[in-house]
Amino acid sequence: MNVLVCRWDRVTLEAVLDRGARVTLVFDEWEAANRGVDQKLLDRVDNYYVIRSFDALDELAQLAVDIRSTGVKIDRLLSLSEFSQFGAAYLAQLLGLALPAVETSVLMRDKRAMKDRARQAGIPCARFVSMSTRDIEGAVRRAEQELGFPVVVKPAAGLGSVDTSKVEDAEQLTAVLQEAGSGAGVRFLMAEEVVNGDEFHVDAVWADGKAKVFGVSRYLRPRMAVTTPGHDNGSILLPREHEAALYEEMENLHERINLAFDITDEITHLEVFRRADGELWFSEIATRFAGAAVPESFGPRAADLRELWIETVLGEGRELPAKTSPYPYVGWINLAPAEAGRILEEPSDESISRFPYVLKTFRSRPAGSEIEELHPSVWCLLLVIGADSEAQFRERAAELEAALLPAYVMGK
Template sequence: MPASTVFVAPYALPSTLKFVSAAAMLPETVFGIIAQESRESFLARVDPRVGACVAGFVQVQDAHDPDQLEAAVRQMAGALGTGRVDSLIGILEPLQEALAIVRERLRIRGMDAAEARRFRDKAHMKDVLRANDLPCARHVLAHDRETALAFAREVMPLVAKPPAGAGAKDTFRVERIEDLESWMERVPPSPSRPLLLEEFVQGTEYSFDSVSIGGQHVFHSISEYAPTPLQVMETPWIQWTVLLPREIRTPEFASILEAGPRALDALGMVEGMTHMEWFRRHDGSIAISEVAARPPGAQFTTMISYAHDTDFYRVWAEASVFGRFQAPERKYAAGAAYLRGQSSGAPGHGAPGHGAPGGGGQRVARVTGLDEIRSRLGDLVVEADIPSPGQPKSSSYEGEGYVILRHPETDVVRRGLQFVVETLRVGLEG
């Protein structure tokens, strides 16, 4: 009997559709989609071969509402002709708790509500990590101004974020008590809207991306950011890179190879992929920043695929739907250079504050350096999304485009990424 799988995807975003396609085309599966846009609008952006695999489609007003989601899943069980749903999946972090609540209500296999909360509530997550003697940044969940200021006087600099934030999104650095006081005058913390404050960990930032099956850690990949995501968010014009070194079972990564799986066990990861961000401080110690119970974004899954010569979108789908996984060999180093527009008239890399996310009506005017990239890097480039003149400035920290490189030697990829960000320029006007 085929497995009945329902994918919750509020909108047909390009990054989401890669995972939708992988799940829809699994054999021995009856597949349905729950979305906030119409069937016609959603499937118009899907490959016709994938669309042919969609046996059911239910539109809801708010996919993050567990009650609406539960009603849609019940309706989908009938639409698929199976009378049941075996797998309820989705990749967006804000959806994970709602998905888990519905799984628990309808007795669908997978992460339950308590487990999802440990991943989604970043303050609760750090409490769990500390209780299990796992290294993480000092933190406090401040429900009032006095608690926030007391922590800030002890721990400075620090970062502030909402408890249910995703990565560096909505995160900002605080280096003076006066800055925190000013911010809390505008958005005062309260029991209903607490503020998560953390030690600002200084060092090199990495990710630890993993696959779990049946509650067991079965695979991991390590990536290095340059510069850190917070620096990228603070400096909208800066072009940045992510490097996946070929060799990761080295003394350099011994601490995270021990702590990473323990953290997943403590948080209760069941099946699928996770994205963990962690730091190596200047003294060599590590600190886990946060963990998301979802696949990584920003082309990470694509890079992991290139590094292993394996389609990790399909890997995620098979792990999530069937609970199966076969570990591939890491054959290459891989990496991405993210291309972000720079305002005209700005010296060097551009001017801070120019071309901020949202774009203010700015558009790509020119792209320079492509000939040099083609001449010097050649076959190292395995995928690229080059901005086109007239393209609106992106509202995402990923920028206007990217270039992905791959080679058996890590240093070759590292040098190539640096060459891309130093050579390729995206000029903005407007």
């Protein structure tokens, strides 16, 4: 099978190559400079291209022509990140592939289109208004009249909680829109009503409309309530055997969502709130694997979520053997500095090894890295940890924060 992989991700790329696929790889200049691209792994692919951006349609069109000129017929295209979704769908259309579809890429990336589709299907979700920096006064007026304050403001096609904020009044919303519109061109944003309650994410792999992998995780605290990236920033993968009723609710909701968005053969990352009245409300969905250490959290009980996905895509129906985990509750936390700047010192491997329930360690921003702006998705030191209960998981997360966060030293 000939597979076109969009974006650099070591685990996914190794999984595809190890299953015998022939790979054409495309990644952008930012990744080439910042992702630690491994030349030995590059040597295993058939061909690779470094492009300016997955948003540069002229370059993607030339790329498609070049791929076709090699005589290689691409059988499957895999888009590995949020920011490659639009470009990957465009490439797929130029290469004669049904998936990923352009319309689906818009539904997955533009949160206004996503919420519209969910509401049309009768799926409970937050009310919203569309805004642009071309008419700031009108946008503020519509948000105040249709939603009231406070509201959550986010880019229409943003990523997770980046550039997302809770806005308390018209004056603050005006300032947010003015800042967003300070550059060239028009920026599109959305304001939506605040939804309170526990926040969950559901990570699944689908084949012919059936879930091959399905995991429900609870965030330690809702993403919008994370005030610093190194505190209460993580999630717990809940065991089905202890949470059967919750899993059944989530499966029923996901079935409705899949029908609304025509999801049949994808990997998905869904975010859901349970409100105070007990009702589950749709927040967002993406046809990509989750960030942080969510994929690795599946490892102690099965395999990395990315490996499970690729096994479904390329494994001809084989099942990866289940593992016996010493912990029924596994999840991840993020430890990070509480201020921007250059990381001069960070927690050592030796200090982490004192906690036997830490199962894996990942350093996304090691010493020497720059943090320009703090937000919940500033991944620095990601730890996969295990526990016997959800309460114990939270206790261990707090213990790790208290012991390891003081080791961070920041400079300029």
